[in-house]
Amino acid sequence: MATQGLPPTFSIASIDAQRVEEALARIxxxxxxxxxxxxxxxxxxxxxxxxxxxxxxxxEQFVGKRLATMHADGLVIREDDRRGAPYRLSALGTSLAPVLRTVSDWSRTHLTQEPMAEAERVEDALRRLHLRHSTAVIQALDSADGQMRFVHIAETAGLDNGLARQRLVRLQADGLVTRTGSRHGDPYVLTDAGQALGAVYASVEHWSQPFALRGGTAAPLPAAAATRTHVGIPLGAGADSARTAAALRRSAAASNVMFSHAPQPEPRVPAAVTAQSAPGRGR
Structure with a gap:
């Protein structure tokens, strides 16, 4: 099933898994x-x-902590250093719109078409992707071009057996990986949703490239520079690079859908989470 806004097929094997995971850890x-x-x-x-x-x-207390983290990660900036000073999106934060659109399209095509707020859809998808080493496991399975046994997944991903098993269990629960049988030792394969992650990873990696994520907080760029970065910078040679540029040009046209949305329904929040975050609206 194809979605008009979804970029074409990308090679998961060609992405920089560490860079993607660093970016996913922020968003x-x-x-x-x-x-x-x-x-x-x-x-x-x-x-x-x-x-x-x-x-x-x-x-309010939780929102303040989340904004502080986003500020440290370069996604928002403050007007000044005074206590209570307001926040606004940085150029880096604003330039996330095409990435979020790609994530939303992937979710709608491969996870669920159930009506929900776009922000909730994106966060549900990112929840399945942002755990450390998940990208490496998916990349290992993609490189197998078919089935792969557990010991080879752990070896290819560079993980010890315990951590590799934890990630595989989680990825199975999230619908990205499955086993070919019920017997011990049966190999694993990517599901259709897992195989389609190339477009998401390419968008996330491309978003992170102009900013020194490995070196710490990204410096905010002027809005015009951020726009040029994500629709016009050279991506290097190769078919994947050309497809990434084309996909981001298409998704940029739809970016306002993500970042100028109409009022959305509230997400489904478990009672325990609501109770945990309820105290402390005193900021």
Missing amino acids: GPKWTTWTAMTLAQVNGPVRVRDVAAQLPFVS
Whole structure:
């Protein structure tokens, strides 16, 4: 099943798994997408309490902590260093829109078509991807061009057996990996959803390339420079690079759908999570 906005097939084997995981670690934590979209709706500086007012399903204290983390990761900037100073999206945060669109398209095509808020759809998809070493396991299975036994997955991904097993169990539960049989030792394969992750990984990797993620916080860029970075910079030779550039040009045209959204339904938040985040709206 194809989706018009979904980029064409990409080679998972060609991506830099470490770079992708570093980027996913910044955008994958829960409520990051919701917070970014809330800031984008306002399109200007917003105080923590005003962001929290738009996210009544989590506490103001939690929103403040999430914004502080996003600030450290370069996704938002503050007007000044005063306590309570407002936040706004940085150029790096704004340039996430095409990536989130690709993630949303992948989810809608391969995970669930159940109606839900776009932010919730993206966060559900990123939850399946951002755990450390998950990308390496998926890349190992993709390189097998078919079935792969557990011991070879662990060896190819460079993981000890215990961690490799944990990741495989989680990836199976998330619908990205499956086993070919029920017997001990039966090999693993990527599901259709897992095989289609190339477009997502390529978008995430390309988003991270202009910024020194390995060196720490990315310096904010002027908005015009960020736009040029993601639709016009040379990507190097090769068919995958050309497809990545074309895909990002297409997704850039739809980026406003993600970052200028109409009011969305509240996410399905477990009662335990709501209770845990309820105290402390005093910031």
